[in-house]
Amino acid sequence: MRVTPSRTPDTPKRICVVVASRANYARIKTAMRAIDDHPDLELQVVAGASLVLERFGNAIDVLEADGFRPDAIVRMIIEGETPTTMAKSTGLGLLELPTVFENLQPDAVVTIADRFETLATAVAAAYMNLPLIHTQGGEVSGSIDESVRHAVTKLAHVHFPATELSRRRVIAMGEDAAHVHNVGCPSIDLVAQADLGDPRSALAELNARGVGAEIDPDKPYLLMMQHPVTTEYGESLDQINETLEGVARLGMQALVFWPNVDAGSDHVAKGMRVFRDRGEAKGFHFFRNLPPELFAKLLAHTACMVGNSSSGLREGAFLGTPVVTVGTRQQNREHARNVLRTGHGADEIADAIREQVRNGRYERDELFGDGTAGLQIAEQLALPLPPAQKQLSYAVEDLLAEVSE
Numbered sequence: 200m201r202v203t204p205s206r207t208p209d210t211p212k213r214i215c216v217v218v219a220s221r222a223n224y225a226r227i228k229t230a231m232r233a234i235d236d237h238p239d240l241e242l243q244v245v246a247g248a249s250l251v252l253e254r255f256g257n258a259i260d261v262l263e264a265d266g267f268r269p270d271a272i273v274r275m276i277i278e279g280e281t282p283t284t285m286a287k288s289t290g291l292g293l294l295e296l297p298t299v300f301e302n303l304q305p306d307a308v309v310t311i312a313d314r315f316e317t318l319a320t321a322v323a324a325a326y327m328n329l330p331l332i333h334t335q336g337g338e339v340s341g342s343i344d345e346s347v348r349h350a351v352t353k354l355a356h357v358h359f360p361a362t363e364l365s366r367r368r369v370i371a372m373g374e375d376a377a378h379v380h381n382v383g384c385p386s387i388d389l390v391a392q393a394d395l396g397d398p399r400s401a402l403a404e405l406n407a408r409g410v411g412a413e414i415d416p417d418k419p420y421l422l423m424m425q426h427p428v429t430t431e432y433g434e435s436l437d438q439i440n441e442t443l444e445g446v447a448r449l450g451m452q453a454l455v456f457w458p459n460v461d462a463g464s465d466h467v468a469k470g471m472r473v474f475r476d477r478g479e480a481k482g483f484h485f486f487r488n489l490p491p492e493l494f495a496k497l498l499a500h501t502a503c504m505v506g507n508s509s510s511g512l513r514e515g516a517f518l519g520t521p522v523v524t525v526g527t528r529q530q531n532r533e534h535a536r537n538v539l540r541t542g543h544g545a546d547e548i549a550d551a552i553r554e555q556v557r558n559g560r561y562e563r564d565e566l567f568g569d570g571t572a573g574l575q576i577a578e579q580l581a582l583p584l585p586p587a588q589k590q591l592s593y594a595v596e597d598l599l600a601e602v603s604e
C-alpha cells in the first residue's frame with residue numbers, strides 16, 4: 200500500500216475514479232458502488248469532460264442523483280469536435296488532472312476504456328507514481344480508440360479486461376499476468392441487476408425527456424446510437440445521413456441518441472437536426488442522455504439496436520438484443536451471435552434491420568461478464584497494489600533463445 204505522510208497502514212485506500220462521459224459512468228458505476236461500500240476502500244470521484252457539459256445531457260446530474268458527489272470537477276473540452284480540438288482537450292486534461300490528484304492524494308487512480316480523456320488520466324497518474332487501474336483493456340476495434348486503449352494498457356499497473364481473449368491480449372503485450380483479471384464489464388452488472396419490467400414504464404419515462412414524436416409502448420421501436428469515427432473525420436455527415444435514411448425506410452418508431460464528443464460530433468448532430476427539420480423524422484424521438492438503468496430497459500425491449508456503439512455488443516449480448524453495427528467503429532471487436540455487421544449504405548442498413556427484427560431475441564451470452572464485475576474489482580483493489588515502477592513481463596530467456604536461432 201502507498202502510505203502518505205499523514206496516513207497509517209490501517210487507513211482505507213483512496214481509490215480515485217475519473218468519470219468523463221455518460222458511457223464511462225455506465226461502465227464503472229457498479230465498481231464505484233462496491234468501492235464505496237468496501238470497508239478497506241475510500242471512493243474519490245473526479246467528474247469531467249463531456250459528463251459535465253449541458254449540450255451532452257449534463258450526465259453529471261445522473262451521477263449525483265445516484266449519490267456520488269464529485270470530489271473534483273475538471274473542465275477540459277475545447278469546443279469544435281475536430282481532431283485538433285481532441286488533441287488539445289487531451290492536453291488540457293493533462294494540465295488539470297495532476298493538480299486534482301495532488302489535492303486528493305489517492306492511493307490509486309481508475310481510468311476507463313479507451314477515450315482521449317482516459318489517456319490524459321493515465322499519463323497524469325503514471326508520472327505522479329500513482330498505481331493506475333485500467334478497465335476494458337485488450338479489446339480490438341476501430342477509430343483512434345484502438346491505439347489509445349493499448350497505450351493506456353502500457354501505462355497501467357492493474358488491468359480489468361472484460362473478456363478472456365482480452366485478458367490474453369493484455370498479457371501478450373508484456374503485462375504481468377498476476378495483475379490482469381478477467382472480471383467482465385461493470386455495464387453488464389447494471390443490466391443483470393436492473394428491473395427490466397416491460398417497455399411501457401420505460402417509455403413513459405422517456406417520453407418526458409428529449410424532443411420528437413411520442414413513442415407508443417404498444418408498438419415495436421428501434422434504438423439508434425451512432426458516434427463519429429475519428430479516423431474517418433469528414434465522413435460523419437454522410438454516414439449519419441445513410442443510417443437515418445435506412446432506419447426511416449422501415450417506418451418504425453425510433454429512439455435516437457445524440458452523439459458523443461469525439462471529432463466529427465458536430466457533423467453527426469447536424470445530420471440529425473437537418474433530418475428532423477426536413478420533416479423526415481416521423482416517429483423519431485431524440486435525446487441526449489439517460490440514466491444507465493433506463494437505457495438498459497430500453498435496450499432490453501427494443502426490436503433492434505442500430506448504429507456503432509459498443510453497448511449493442513456488450514449489454515446487447517447479455518440481453519440477447521438484435522443489433523446492427525454500422526461501419527468500422529466496432530471493427531473486429533468480439534461479439535456474440537446477436538450482432539449483424541453492415542457497411543454505410545441506407546439499403547444495406549435497412550435490409551440488416553429487417554433481418555434482425557424478423558429474427559427476434561437471441562439467447563443470453565455472457566461473453567462480457569456475468570454481472571459481478573464491480574464486486575470483483577473492489578475485492579482486487581483491497582489487496583496490496585503493485586509498485587509504481589513497471590517492467591515488461593516477458594520471459595527474457597525465451598526472447599534471447601529466439602534471437603540466437
